[in-house]
Amino acid sequence: MTNISTGTRNTHHASMTIKHALLALLAEEPGHGYELKNRFDQALGEIWPLQQAQIYNNLRILEKDGLIELDALVAQDDLPDRKEYRLTAAGQQALATWISSPASGSRKLRDDLYLKMMTIVNVLHQPQKLSDLLWQQRDIYLHQLRDLERSLAQAEAVPDLLTAGLLEGAILHTEADLTWLDRMEERLQALMQAGAA
Incomplete structure (x- = not known):
């Protein structure tokens, strides 16, 4: 499998x-x-x-x-x-x-990454730490994406169509997470530039 x-x-x-x-x-x-x-x-x-x-x-x-x-x-x-x-x-x-049973739609709101980000932004007020966390998390997601793409190629070679479909879903989730991290970084940079002006 x-x-x-x-x-x-x-x-x-x-x-x-x-x-x-x-x-x-x-x-x-x-x-x-x-x-x-x-x-x-x-x-x-x-x-x-x-x-x-x-x-x-x-x-x-x-x-x-x-x-x-x-x-x-x-x-x-x-x-x-x-x-x-x-x-x-x-x-x-x-x-x-x-x-x-379907998965809970609110899963992401209780995610460890979200809680860390909320703490950095709303409690500690340390935007540079948020930037560091975003870059570290991006590296993890990129590594996951490479692993998933490798596994997808293996599943398609067998072919194992259902596993391939599950892997495609995981890839789409990971790509969405990467897009979200990029948008957070853009917002953070805009906020830091506005604060420096």
């Missing part, structure tokens, strides 16, 4: 999405933390890297919430038993509900 991303996420949204991605992986087949991390990396890892600890933390929460359950304990030499998990009926329902 080709890697996809739709841009930045806030921490709560990312955590919920990690949980749902784990539910989807467990809907395919039961698995343990290390294996699920490898499967996640294959599907999304190039664009959305996770630490192994994030997998285990989310598995604990999903188990506590009754969305997954222990499928088997597998003995390992000189290591703790490996816990294999499977989806519960409640987990299947949670996954089905998440998949069939």
